[in-house]
Amino acid sequence: MKHFKKLAGLALALVLALALAVPAFAAEAGTETGTGTITIDNPISEQTYTAHKIFDVKYEGDNYSYTIDTNNPWYNVVKAYAENSENGLTLKETTAVPGLYIVTTSDSFRAADFAQYLKEQSGNVTDTGVTLSGDENGVTVDGLELGYYFVKSSTGVLCNLTTTNPSVTIHDKNEESSFEKTDDKADVEIGETVNYTIKGKVPSTEGYKTYVYKVSDTMSAGLTFNPDTLEVMIGGTKLEKDTDYTVTFKGEGQTEDFILDIKMLNDDGGAKYTFDADIEITYSAVVNENAIATVEKNNAKLEYSNDPNSDTTGEKEDKEYVYSAKIQINKTDDKNQPLGDAKFVLRREAEGSTAESPVYEYYKYTEATDSTPAKVEWVSDQADATVVTTDEDGHAAFNGLKTGTYELVETEAPDGYNLLDKPVKVEVTAIDEPKDEDDVNSVNLTLEADVVNNAGTLLPSTGGIGTTIFYIVGGVLLAGAVVLLIAKRRTSGVDDE
Numbered sequence: 001m002k003h004f005k006k007l008a009g010l011a012l013a014l015v016l017a018l019a020l021a022v023p024a025f026a027a028e029a030g031t032e033t034g035t036g037t038i039t040i041d042n043p044i045s046e047q048t049y050t051a052h053k054i055f056d057v058k059y060e061g062d063n064y065s066y067t068i069d070t071n072n073p074w075y076n077v078v079k080a081y082a083e084n085s086e087n088g089l090t091l092k093e094t095t096a097v098p099g100l101y102i103v104t105t106s107d108s109f110r111a112a113d114f115a116q117y118l119k120e121q122s123g124n125v126t127d128t129g130v131t132l133s134g135d136e137n138g139v140t141v142d143g144l145e146l147g148y149y150f151v152k153s154s155t156g157v158l159c160n161l162t163t164t165n166p167s168v169t170i171h172d173k174n175e176e177s178s179f180e181k182t183d184d185k186a187d188v189e190i191g192e193t194v195n196y197t198i199k200g201k202v203p204s205t206e207g208y209k210t211y212v213y214k215v216s217d218t219m220s221a222g223l224t225f226n227p228d229t230l231e232v233m234i235g236g237t238k239l240e241k242d243t244d245y246t247v248t249f250k251g252e253g254q255t256e257d258f259i260l261d262i263k264m265l266n267d268d269g270g271a272k273y274t275f276d277a278d279i280e281i282t283y284s285a286v287v288n289e290n291a292i293a294t295v296e297k298n299n300a301k302l303e304y305s306n307d308p309n310s311d312t313t314g315e316k317e318d319k320e321y322v323y324s325a326k327i328q329i330n331k332t333d334d335k336n337q338p339l340g341d342a343k344f345v346l347r348r349e350a351e352g353s354t355a356e357s358p359v360y361e362y363y364k365y366t367e368a369t370d371s372t373p374a375k376v377e378w379v380s381d382q383a384d385a386t387v388v389t390t391d392e393d394g395h396a397a398f399n400g401l402k403t404g405t406y407e408l409v410e411t412e413a414p415d416g417y418n419l420l421d422k423p424v425k426v427e428v429t430a431i432d433e434p435k436d437e438d439d440v441n442s443v444n445l446t447l448e449a450d451v452v453n454n455a456g457t458l459l460p461s462t463g464g465i466g467t468t469i470f471y472i473v474g475g476v477l478l479a480g481a482v483v484l485l486i487a488k489r490r491t492s493g494v495d496d497e
Contacts, residue, residue, distance in 0.1 A: 035142065035166065036142075036145075037168070038144065038151060040138060043139045047153045049132040050151070050152060051129055052152070056068065070099040073126055074127065079091060086108060087109065087113070089106075132151075149163075177203055179198070181298075185322070186322050187323065187403050188291070188323070191287065191373060193226075193286050194223070202264070206271070208269075211264040213264050214262075214303040215262070216258065216300070217257060217301075219296075220296045222290040222291025222292075222296035223296050223298060224373055225257075225283070225284075226286065227258070233279070233282075236278070239262070244272075245261060289367075295321050295322070296321065297320075297321055300319075324400045324401060324402060325446070326398060327448075328397045328446055328448050328449070329451055330394055331390040333453055333455060338390075338393050340389075340393075341412075343387050345382060345408075345411055346363035346386075347360040347361065347362045347382070348407065362378065363398055364377045364384060365377075365399065376400045402428070406426045408449055409423045424449055426449045
């Protein structure tokens, strides 16, 4: 009978072990020997990582099961967790080895919940664990007895359970998520399209019940978002709206702010995408009339889960700037008095223009309507150009310009004043790519052009008739003198006869 009880106890232990059995990956399958290694491949700076053995591993052929005995410093903590049937973990004492418990789990067991519980209770356990060592490229510990380990960091945020069979690599899920935003231009004209790209990486979602990955973009008033241009790619594959991600808009007509929510988990809780795959979000916005002579800020933000055992999230943001300039005309006479009613067009050298054969294109501005934004165009015919007229203060402006060299051409002078004999050159310069607030504040986007007109008759150099009138009058007088001289001679000849 005594031998029968021992055999029955061993049989029961074997049955319980097989109930938990999964394929083994031990260095020497079918044995209880060998050691394992745990590595953190992306350790966060100034954190200490420790590994704590929770369960021993017992092998039966190619399968293994976990056990814990009363001498384990984590026993009371695990026992308390197992007493709640909703946790899906049970302990069954073997009759053959008193104090040794077989660990089994049900479908309701979640490693992430168990790890969170262990983290919360770790302060009540006299187990210093084994410290992982290394550098920013990775920290590791080897020579570990095979088992089920709880790994945590000094900040208490990394909780991961793993079996060292024989080596496991863990990715710290609390790292900062990769996030970068770029645009294809900063120096723009009104009506021009700016293309934006946001790049990131698929995060590690292991151990998460839910994962938040939200990208939002807040555009200033001078940018009109085009929702039809929004595209999301992961690993080179285009994602489907409402299936792989959702997007909501905060502005009227879907033209301002948006929030993009990418689904990182499948319905069963597994990772939807390959870890570290490239994320690329592209979209565009049109520069509108509110961007005249101002720097427009485009602020993108990423909200992401940063702890698999809580609902906390981290944030990263990146800003891009675009701007357009204006040329303001200050029209005065030679006594510095403002002149109204002077008319100007703006031109610049066109592509292919040379010093010997200059070719010009002219500024044309179209006002915004309810359905179309304002825009700047460049036309080849001066007759199609926008003409601005100075007001009573002598002011007029050409709006929404990018950096470059321009020429103000006066097409009509105020009454009683000479028309300018040559264009007024204006150079618009600014920072090529502002990166921060200091750069933005240093950008001067209103360029003033002082234009002076002289009163009186046009001088020869201004294109007037000049000395022509004198030639005409002189010619008339000369012709008259010749006629008088001939007449006099004829008269003298008659008298001589």
